[in-house]
Amino acid sequence: MSLAEVLSVLFDSMIFAAAFRMATPMVLAGVSGAFSRSTGVFNIAFECFMLTGAFFAAAGSYFSGSPYIGALCAMIVGMLMAALFGLCVFVLKANPMIISIALNSGAWAMTTLLLLKIFKIRGRILDPRIKNYTPIHFEFLENIPYLNEIFNDQLGIVYFAYIFAIVCYIVMYKTYFGLRLRGIGINAVGAQTAGVNISRYRWVTLLFMGMFSGLAGSYMPLSGLSMFSESMTSGRGFLSFAAILVGKGNPIKIALVSLLFAYADALTLTLTSYGLPTQILHTLPYVAVILVMFFSCLRFFKGSAEI
Amino acid sequence: MKLNLSEHSRITLVKYLISFILTMVLGGLLVLVQGESPVEAVKAIVVGAFGSKINIGNSIRWSIPCMIAGAAATVAFRSGVMNLGLEGQIYFGAISGALAGAYVSLPHVPHVVICIVAAGLAGALYTLLPAFLRLFFKVDEMITTLMLNFVATLMTEYITIWFIMGGNMSANGSASIATPQISRTAELSTIVKGTTANTGFFIGVTTLLLIAFFFKYTVQGYSARQAGQNMSFAKVGGVNVLRNYISMFLVSGFIAGMCGGIEVSGSYHRFTANFSPNLGWEGMMVTRVAENNPIALIFVSFIWGVLKAGSMHMERVTTLNRLTVNLIQMFFVILVSIDYDLLFRAAQEKFRKRREKKEVAL
Numbered sequence: 001m002s003l004a005e006v007l008s009v010l011f012d013s014m015i016f017a018a019a020f021r022m023a024t025p026m027v028l029a030g031v032s033g034a035f036s037r038s039t040g041v042f043n044i045a046f047e048c049f050m051l052t053g054a055f056f057a058a059a060g061s062y063f064s065g066s067p068y069i070g071a072l073c074a075m076i077v078g079m080l081m082a083a084l085f086g087l088c089v090f091v092l093k094a095n096p097m098i099i100s101i102a103l104n105s106g107a108w109a110m111t112t113l114l115l116l117k118i119f120k121i122r123g124r125i126l127d128p129r130i131k132n133y134t135p136i137h138f139e140f141l142e143n144i145p146y147l148n149e150i151f152n153d154q155l156g157i158v159y160f161a162y163i164f165a166i167v168c169y170i171v172m173y174k175t176y177f178g179l180r181l182r183g184i185g186i187n188a189v190g191a192q193t194a195g196v197n198i199s200r201y202r203w204v205t206l207l208f209m210g211m212f213s214g215l216a217g218s219y220m221p222l223s224g225l226s227m228f229s230e231s232m233t234s235g236r237g238f239l240s241f242a243a244i245l246v247g248k249g250n251p252i253k254i255a256l257v258s259l260l261f262a263y264a265d266a267l268t269l270t271l272t273s274y275g276l277p278t279q280i281l282h283t284l285p286y287v288a289v290i291l292v293m294f295f296s297c298l299r300f301f302k303g304s305a306e307i
Numbered sequence: 308m309k310l311n312l313s314e315h316s317r318i319t320l321v322k323y324l325i326s327f328i329l330t331m332v333l334g335g336l337l338v339l340v341q342g343e344s345p346v347e348a349v350k351a352i353v354v355g356a357f358g359s360k361i362n363i364g365n366s367i368r369w370s371i372p373c374m375i376a377g378a379a380a381t382v383a384f385r386s387g388v389m390n391l392g393l394e395g396q397i398y399f400g401a402i403s404g405a406l407a408g409a410y411v412s413l414p415h416v417p418h419v420v421i422c423i424v425a426a427g428l429a430g431a432l433y434t435l436l437p438a439f440l441r442l443f444f445k446v447d448e449m450i451t452t453l454m455l456n457f458v459a460t461l462m463t464e465y466i467t468i469w470f471i472m473g474g475n476m477s478a479n480g481s482a483s484i485a486t487p488q489i490s491r492t493a494e495l496s497t498i499v500k501g502t503t504a505n506t507g508f509f510i511g512v513t514t515l516l517l518i519a520f521f522f523k524y525t526v527q528g529y530s531a532r533q534a535g536q537n538m539s540f541a542k543v544g545g546v547n548v549l550r551n552y553i554s555m556f557l558v559s560g561f562i563a564g565m566c567g568g569i570e571v572s573g574s575y576h577r578f579t580a581n582f583s584p585n586l587g588w589e590g591m592m593v594t595r596v597a598e599n600n601p602i603a604l605i606f607v608s609f610i611w612g613v614l615k616a617g618s619m620h621m622e623r624v625t626t627l628n629r630l631t632v633n634l635i636q637m638f639f640v641i642l643v644s645i646d647y648d649l650l651f652r653a654a655q656e657k658f659r660k661r662r663e664k665k666e667v668a669l
Contacts, residue, residue: 044453094644098595101588102644106637113630117341235457242450279465286454290440293451297444305442307538307548 009274013149015266021154021223023255023262025050025216025233027161029240030247030254031168032212035205038172038185038249039198045085045100046237048107049078049210053217055111058130058228059118061221067133071157071218078214079207081107086206090199104237112230124229132222133157157219164212165255172251181205185249216240235286242289246296257292264288318648319598326642334635343627352632355620356613362620364502368574370612371504374511375566376590377597377604378518383559384591385522385599386531386551387538392437392452393563393587395459399433400426400564402463404571405578406471408489418492423510423568430564431557433459438556442549448556456587464580484580495573505573512605514562519601531555563587592640611636 009015029046036043053074061070085103088094112122119125133155141152172178183191184198192198220236221228239261247253268281335345356366376393383390404426411421437455440446464484471486495505522528533541534551542548566586571578593611597603618632 088641088645093646093649094641095595098592098644099641101591101595102637102640105585105588105592106634106641109630109633109637113628113634116628116630238453238457242454245447245450277465277469279461279468283458283461286457289454290436290446290451293446294440294444297440297446300445301443305549305553306445307442307542307552 009270010267012270013146015263015270017150017154018266018269019259019263020150021158021262022265023258024155024158024161024223025219025236026240026243026258026261027165027255028216028219029209029213029237030243030258031161031165031251032209032216033240034244034247034249034251034254035168035172035181036202036209037244038181039202039205040185040188041089041202041206042096043085043100043206043209044097044238044241045081045103046213046240047233047235048085048100048103048237049081049213050217050220050233050237051104051107051111051231052081053078053214054220054232055114055217055228056214057218058125058221059114061132062127062130065129065131067131067218067222070131070222071215074214074218075211076214078210078212078217080210081214082206082210085210086203090202090206108231111228115228115230124227124232126225126227128226130221130226130228132224132226133219155219155223157215157223162255165251168251172249182249213237213240239285239289242293246289246292260292261285261288318651322643322645322647325647326639326645329642330635330639333638334631337631337634338627341627341631343625347625348621348627348631351621351624352614352617354617354624356617358620360499361501362616364497364499364504365616365619366609366612367499367504367508368502368612369615370608371507371511371573372566372570372586373589373593373608373611374605375507375514375562375569376586377593377608378511378514378590378601379559379562379566380591380594381515381597381599381601381604382518382555382562384594385535386555387535388552388556388559389447389449390434390437390452390556390559390563391449391591392434392455392459392560393566393590394583394585395452395456395587396430396433396560396563397567397570397583397587398459398463400430400567401571401582402466402486402567402578403429403564404568405486405489408493408572409487409577411493412490413492415492418490419495419572422489422493422572423565426568426571427561427565430567431561433564434556434560438553442553460581463578467578467580486578488577489572493572494576495569503574505569507569507573510565510569511608514565515601515605522601527551563590566590592636596640596643 029050033043033046056077057070057074059070060073061067064070081103085099088099089096115125116122135153136156136159138152141148172181180191180196181201183194184196184201188198217233220232240258243254243257243261246257262285264284264287267284268278271281272278338345338348355362357363376397379393379396380390404422407422407425408418411418413421433455434452437448437451440451441448467484467486472484495507497503497505498508522532530541530546531551533544533546534548538548570582570586575582589611593604593607597607614632614636618629621627621632622629
């Protein structure tokens with residue numbers, strides 16, 4: 001491959017369009033998770049919320065014939081799973097990491113079992129009765145050549161995710177609610193002394209996270225595939241968690257980082273046609289996480305090992 | 308001191324009892340919802356796990372990976388290392404164990420040893436990158452190990468296809484992406500005829516006993532435990548936290564790699580892409596159920612093995628799917644993680660306050 005060819009692949013509008021689209025679940029889960037994270041709650045159960053969300057989105061869409069009913073189901077179920085997490089961790093004082101791991105594994109077992117019980121299928125369901133989200137067409141974009149291909153005719157939920165990130169940024173940094181939230185993250189005891197009801201903030205943000213992680217899960221089966229398969233999220237939840245860590249809880253940064261991961265993911269779509277091994281290409285988003293973490297932590301380097 | 312200890316064990320006992328009863332109730336409901344009788348299901352599980360010599364062998368076979376993955380998690384969590392990358396280390400351990408088994412020829416015992424050591428070394432090497440990034444750049448090892456899990460699954464598949472099968476892509480489906488069969492000399496001996504229950508069981512038990520001894524009776528073990536409880540406190544107390552961190556990380560990776568090697572050498576006799584049914588995560592959960600106690604881990608992993616072997620039988624004789632048992636296991640993990648001690652004390656406090664209030668009112 002010549003350099004020009006490489007560049008034309010890397011800056012292909014198709015890849016950017018795919019990245020823009022594929023970042024959706026990570027943006028939704030990452031941004032909503034940032035709220036919970038900023039109250040100092042350790043939670044890696046994204047995978048659970050997203051997977052159950054994905055299943056119930058598919059099921060809801062299948063039975064009602066509307067993707068929006070599916071999305072609603074996904075949000076409710078995501079919230080219920082988050083409530084379960086909250087019940088175990090906040091009320092019953094269990095270790096959040098183990099609860100997360102158990103929920104992640106439990107979500108896989110539950111969705112696969114439900115798939116078997118409701119649809120009598122093991123593994124995956126592909127059915128046209130699972131109605132997808134519909135794309136939105138913007139006429140004013142038609143005349144702009146490059147951007148038109150990237151931003152036009154995407155699914156509604158894709159645009160919603162980015163608007164959501166901006167709104168969340170405003171909530172997080174320009175409102176009293178966000179101020180208190182960040183205060184809890186910086187010093188929980190201090191915030192409590194100042195009269196903030198920590199427990200209520202933790203519950204609200206947790207349920208919020210569950211709701212939108214569920215919605216994030218709904219993207220996967222309803223983005224044109226009409227399909228749900230077991231362990232469909234395949235690490236997207238962990239990628240959102242990584243995006244939160246890299247973006248340091250800032251919704252805009254999280255959205256940008258998610259875009260970067262999604263870009264790495266989207267590269268696999270075109271690079272496979274150049275004969276590069278698919279397995280290596282599929283590692284790209286995960287490698288991207290490690291590289292981004294590495295570069296963002298370069299300033300900590302002191303020349304010697306330290307802990 | 309004596310009283311204190313007995314109280315702790317009493318609380319632990321009560322905790323397991325409550326969790327067990329609640330799990331039974333929830334599990335029973337889950338079975339009832341699916342239109343089966345819970346008694347039948349339990350009967351099927353017991354028969355499947357203990358009904359015959361072969362069934363007992365199957366139970367032992369499934370307890371082995373749990374035990375060793377749990378050992379790796381115990382080492383990590385007790386000494387303050389957030390190693391969530393067991394799955395990845397198991398994969399690399401398994402593939403290098405399989406290669407050592409297939410391409411080296413040696414007499415039986417040294418061959419098995421070479422296999423397992425190669426597997427362990429691969430697992431330990433795979434922890435080097437996260438450990439290095441953590442120590443020099445303060446990159447959270449939790450996230451790097453998590454990501455390396457996915458990388459390991461894909462990389463081992465890649466290595467198998469392109470370097471071992473020679474890029475022969477005629478294979479379809481991941482079941483056929485596999486390394487050649489290991490030689491007979493590299494196989495761990497079976498302890499129950501007709502099953503793949505193997506001497507890996509003794510390796511697992513020995514490893515756990517060694518870990519228990521290490522944490523209880525050696526200075527290094529004590530320092531590691533201190534560092535696990537409170538890193539800065541241990542540092543002030545003169546523990547070489549740096550050495551502790553890196554060595555415990557490597558040991559944890561080594562044991563996880565061994566787990567993969569033993570799975571290959573003892574049961575599968577070859578490396579297959581995507582072979583692991585979430586062994587790493589299961590190990591972490593088992594460790595939690597055993598409360599990081601290596602001795603308790605032996606029993607818990609045996610129970611896990613029993614449930615796995617039993618659930619496979621249950622799937623054959625009833626209409627229930629074995630995922631039901633998976634879900635019930637999750638219930639148990641969640642219920643055991645609940646801090647009953649704290650809840651009990653909080654309830655006591657509330658009760659006392661209410662009584663005091665009443666007394667004041669009187």
